[in-house]
Amino acid sequence: MSNPNARGPRALSDVLGELFAVRGYARLHASGELELAWNAALGEGYAGRTRLGDVRRGVLTVTVDHPALLEELSAYRKAELLQALRATVRGSTISSLRFRIGPVES
Template identity: 45%
Template sequence: MAARDPLPLSIALSELIALRGFARVRSENELEAAWKQVAGPDLAAQTRPAKLSRGTLTVAVDNAPLLSELASFQGPELLQVIRQRYPHLNIRTLKFKLSGT
């Protein structure tokens, strides 16, 4: 294909989606929705998925007591549920951090 030849529509759309970040936004929305389902309304109101990188989902937590509770007790159960319900997200571990840090 010469530099001036028109691109096939499928390639042009793929490039536009990548350029505009639409795929990233969609995956972030899916991750947030999955977390809300797994965490439930009370926990989801005090937490949010901050980052998914290399299979580790980092969850921002509003306060230190809840951070401790999640890291020590509820984390393994939450991880098991999210892995069962959303295996395509490829989450292997959960990490909790205090919001704003």
């Protein structure tokens, strides 16, 4: 009978998996992938005018720099953007987008 707490050789994949989980590398990779997908879906003309926030309960919060842009994205492009994110981001759990106005850093 083997003791899972006993010291001894462990598979490298197990050790790396634990390290990535502890350090948050998977989350950072996922957020980078999400940002790339968002920028591709949004288009070049809007680069730097939005900032992605957290995904909570399937809702991605997006900060935009101007009320007119908020209206355009939320009223006219929301479904298109959501579909593009779902198609591009592997294992996406995003079910909706929430837009708000605020500062957007370059």
